[in-house]
Amino acid sequence: MLFWCSGLSLCLAQAGDGIGLRWLDADRTSAAKSLTAHFDVLEDPQRLLGLADVTGAQAGRFRPSNASGEALSFAFTRSAVWLRVALRNDSDLPLERFLEISYPLLAKLDMHAVSFGMQAGGSSHVAQQHHVGYQRSFAARPHASRFFVFPLVIPPRDHQVVYLRVETVNSLSVPAKLWEPAAFHANEREDYFLQAIYIGIVLTIVLYNLMLFSALRDTSFLVYTGFAVSVALAVLNLAGLSTQYLWPDVPKLTEIGVNVFAALGSVALLLFTRSILGTRQNLPRTDRAMTVLLVLNVVFFLALPVWFHALAPAFGVLNAVGAAFLLGVGLLATWRRQPGAVFFVVAFAAMLVAIVLSQMRNLGFLPTNFFTLQFTQIGSALEMLLLAFALADRYNRMRLERTQAQAQVLAAQAELVDSLKRSEQDLEARVATRTAELQVLNQRLESLSVTDSLTGLANRRQFDAVLVSEWTRAMRSGKPLSVGMLDVDWFKRYNDHYGHQAGDECLRQVAQVLSNCVARTGDLVARYGGEEFVFIAPATGEENAMHMARKISLGMEGAAIRHDLVPAGHVTVSIGVATLHPDTPASAEDLLKAADRALYAAKQQGRSQVVLAPPFLRAQSGA
Numbered sequence: 297m298l299f300w301c302s303g304l305s306l307c308l309a310q311a312g313d314g315i316g317l318r319w320l321d322a323d324r325t326s327a328a329k330s331l332t333a334h335f336d337v338l339e340d341p342q343r344l345l346g347l348a349d350v351t352g353a354q355a356g357r358f359r360p361s362n363a364s365g366e367a368l369s370f371a372f373t374r375s376a377v378w379l380r381v382a383l384r385n386d387s388d389l390p391l392e393r394f395l396e397i398s399y400p401l402l403a404k405l406d407m408h409a410v411s412f413g414m415q416a417g418g419s420s421h422v423a424q425q426h427h428v429g430y431q432r433s434f435a436a437r438p439h440a441s442r443f444f445v446f447p448l449v450i451p452p453r454d455h456q457v458v459y460l461r462v463e464t465v466n467s468l469s470v471p472a473k474l475w476e477p478a479a480f481h482a483n484e485r486e487d488y489f490l491q492a493i494y495i496g497i498v499l500t501i502v503l504y505n506l507m508l509f510s511a512l513r514d515t516s517f518l519v520y521t522g523f524a525v526s527v528a529l530a531v532l533n534l535a536g537l538s539t540q541y542l543w544p545d546v547p548k549l550t551e552i553g554v555n556v557f558a559a560l561g562s563v564a565l566l567l568f569t570r571s572i573l574g575t576r577q578n579l580p581r582t583d584r585a586m587t588v589l590l591v592l593n594v595v596f597f598l599a600l601p602v603w604f605h606a607l608a609p610a611f612g613v614l615n616a617v618g619a620a621f622l623l624g625v626g627l628l629a630t631w632r633r634q635p636g637a638v639f640f641v642v643a644f645a646a647m648l649v650a651i652v653l654s655q656m657r658n659l660g661f662l663p664t665n666f667f668t669l670q671f672t673q674i675g676s677a678l679e680m681l682l683l684a685f686a687l688a689d690r691y692n693r694m695r696l697e698r699t700q701a702q703a704q705v706l707a708a709q710a711e712l713v714d715s716l717k718r719s720e721q722d723l724e725a726r727v728a729t730r731t732a733e734l735q736v737l738n739q740r741l742e743s744l745s746v747t748d749s750l751t752g753l754a755n756r757r758q759f760d761a762v763l764v765s766e767w768t769r770a771m772r773s774g775k776p777l778s779v780g781m782l783d784v785d786w787f788k789r790y791n792d793h794y795g796h797q798a799g800d801e802c803l804r805q806v807a808q809v810l811s812n813c814v815a816r817t818g819d820l821v822a823r824y825g826g827e828e829f830v831f832i833a834p835a836t837g838e839e840n841a842m843h844m845a846r847k848i849s850l851g852m853e854g855a856a857i858r859h860d861l862v863p864a865g866h867v868t869v870s871i872g873v874a875t876l877h878p879d880t881p882a883s884a885e886d887l888l889k890a891a892d893r894a895l896y897a898a899k900q901q902g903r904s905q906v907v908l909a910p911p912f913l914r915a916q917s918g919a
Contacts, residue, residue: 317382317457318360320474322450323391327479331381331395331472332368335361338378339370343463347408347422350378350459367399367471372609376463379470383458385450394475395458397444400536403464403551404429407446412455423456424448429464430551434544441484442491442536465551465605491537498528516571519564526561530554552604555611559597562618566590569622573629573637582625589618748823750800751807759822759830766834767884770876778833778841778875781891782810782848785868785903787827789861802857802867803827809851814844830891838875838908845871845906870898874909 320334336358338350345354358380361368370377385391397405404427411423428437428444439445450456462470475483501524509517532538533553543549566586570576575583596611629637746758754762763779770777784790784806791799803823810821810829820832831848833841849869857867872894876887890909898905 317380319382319384319455321386322383322393322474323385323387327476328483329474330366331474332361332363332365334381335363335368335470335472336380337361337368338380339373340376340378340461341374343374343376345376345378347425347459347461350380350461351410366473367469369470370468372466372605373468374465374605376461377468377470379460379462379472381458381472382455383448383450383474384455385452388452390452391450392477393448393450394439394477394480395446395448396441396473396475396480397460397462398471398473399469400430400442400444400539401464401466401534401550401554402429402444402462402468402470403431403466403547404462405444406459406461408459408461409446409448410457410459411451412457430539431547434539440540442540445480466554466608491535494531495528495537498524516568519568519571523561523564523568526557526564530557530561533557548601552601555604555608555615556597556600558615559593559600559611562593562615563590563597565622566593566618569625573625573634575625575629578632578634579625579628582628585621586625589614589621593618751804751823753807753811753829754820754822756822756824759820759824759832762820762822762832763884763888766832767876767887770834771878773835774878775835776837776875776877777887778836778838778844778873779887779891780831780833780841780845780848780871780873781824781888781895782806782829782831782845782869782871783895783899784827785870785899786859786862787867790859790867793861805855805857806852806867806869809855810848813848813851830888836875838873841873841875842906842908845873849904849906864904868904870895870903871906872896872898872909873906 318334318336320329320331337360338345338354338358350358358378361379368377368379383393395407406425406427408425409423410420412420424446426436426438426446434440437444438447448456448458460470460472462468502521505517505521505524508514509521529538530553532542533550538553539550566589570583570586573579575586592614596607596614600607600611623641626637626641630641746755746761747753748755766777784802787799787802790802794802806827806829807821807823810831814821814831814833816833818834822830822832824830831844833844836844848871852867852869855867859865859867862868872891874887874890874894876882876884876890894907894909898907901907
């Protein structure tokens with residue numbers, strides 16, 4: 297071990313003296329200094345080189361990065377990459393700096409700070425080293441941050457060479473800055489404040505759409521919520537916040553999170569687009585292409601966790617193509633003036649730029665800088681806000697459609713009412729005024745429900761109701777109540793001989809005789825059924841009731857309705873009469889049965905008879 301350390305010190309001394317390091321004057325750096333142009337790069341395809349190798353025998357393989365911008369980008373590579381930057385402090389005071397690598401998707405990141413003495417050829421040693429990355433415990437980081445931050449202290453008149461070894465299965469980028477402490481802490485506070493705003497926007501959108509879904513039960517709001525959550529998780533993973541707060545010790549989820557959640561978000565977005573733009577009905581051919589994209593994203597969502605390194609570049613291409621395709625769908629829908637399409641296009645213009653920049657950076661076609669790193673987060677926030685406006689527009693259209701539907705229903709009802717009124721006016725055109733027409737129509741409708749259509753008399757329904765009402769009144773007033781039940785004699789013979797039309801006319805004439813003979817106010821004449829008729833005579837005793845019945849019988853003789861098949865030669869009637877006194881404990885039904893039995897007795901006695909219910913009814917009732 298001692299031998300190895302001695303050898304390393306010798307190698308480091310040689311590195312400091314003999315390999316042409318480009319020293320960066322650290323004490324004169326600004327508040328934040330990008331190190332991209334100051335790095336020397338060594339690529340290790342077999343991932344076998346250690347610190348002793350790159351500071352010794354392999355030191356000559358380092359080459360200047362010759363890069364500009366804020367980061368070194370290596371796209372998707374299986375190699376380990378060594379970076380070297382030489383810092384010097386020519387002042388008489390210790391120099392504190394923060395080295396920040398602001399790309400969280402580095403699986404392994406080793407930092408070695410090698411310090412050289414004040415005098416040339418002085419002793420060299422490893423001042424500090426850290427082994428971090430998302431595949432390692434978050435607690436191993438020397439500074440708790442969503443990025444990789446290394447505090448550096450360079451003694452007075454000292455020189456340090458910082459070696460970084462990075463490898464990852466994700467797109468490999470190294471945006472490195474050297475910060476003055478006060479500026480670093482101020483920037484960190486601002487950065488986390490902006491992240492909090494982003495998270496607040498996402499939470500607000502999610503809760504708002506969940507409430508709308510709960511109120512409206514429109515699945516578009518639920519699908520959009522799934523899209524917002526998926527995109528937010530992908531962005532938080534890309535920003536390193538998920539590793540810091542959500543799953544700090546689940547490296548696999550950090551590794552695949554950006555692409556897997558992006559695939560899930562694409563599925564939700566395609567479903568949302570089909571719903572909000574109605575592509576199945578309005579753009580059927582485009583909808584079939586969207587179905588293919590939907591299936592591909594589902595396949596990538598399922599396959600990426602297993603074959604991430606092989607499929608990640610292909611998914612990047614699919615993601616960019618899908619975003620461009622959806623923008624085209626939105627433009628086509630806008631051209632056709634579909635509702636909500638304008639908001640959709642504006643939202644996707646922002647997200648398309650973000651996705652294309654991000655994927656081109658991942659694939660190595662664009663440099664890694666603030667825009668290519670941060671615009672995904674900015675674009676996703678803009679897209680979610682603008683799509684929220686699209687949903688708000690959809691909600692307003694739904695409310696407007698509901699209001700219009702209600703107005704149409706009311707208009708239809710009003711038209712129906714007007715139509716009914718016009719029909720009533722047509723039916724009652726002979727009435728002088730519209731009000732009188734409506735009143736007559738209402739009276740006629742009411743009368744139809746309780747009137748026999750053939751004879752114009754009250755029907756059985758009205759008779760039953762009036763009988764109960766008059767019986768109750770008789771019980772209360774103490775006055776008798778009489779009922780007569782009438783049957784046309786030999787009516788079947790009449791009907792069979794003269795025909796049904798003549799039979800109907802015969803019943804109408806019988807009804808007319810009844811109406812003429814039972815004409816007191818309060819009396820009721822009704823057709824009970826078939827050729828049977830009844831009358832109710834309130835406050836009427838036996839004698840007056842029998843008088844009314846005989847009057848009806850005489851009226852039928854006077855009507856002289858020809859009937860050649862009976863001895864009398866004309867139509868006759870049989871009548872049964874019953875009277876109920878209030879002091880008898882009987883019911884209206886008992887009264888009706890008594891009249892029916894009296895009618896049966898009249899029939900038995902030869903027809904064309906008037907029979908009063910026998911006294912035993914009253915005796916049984918307590919009379």
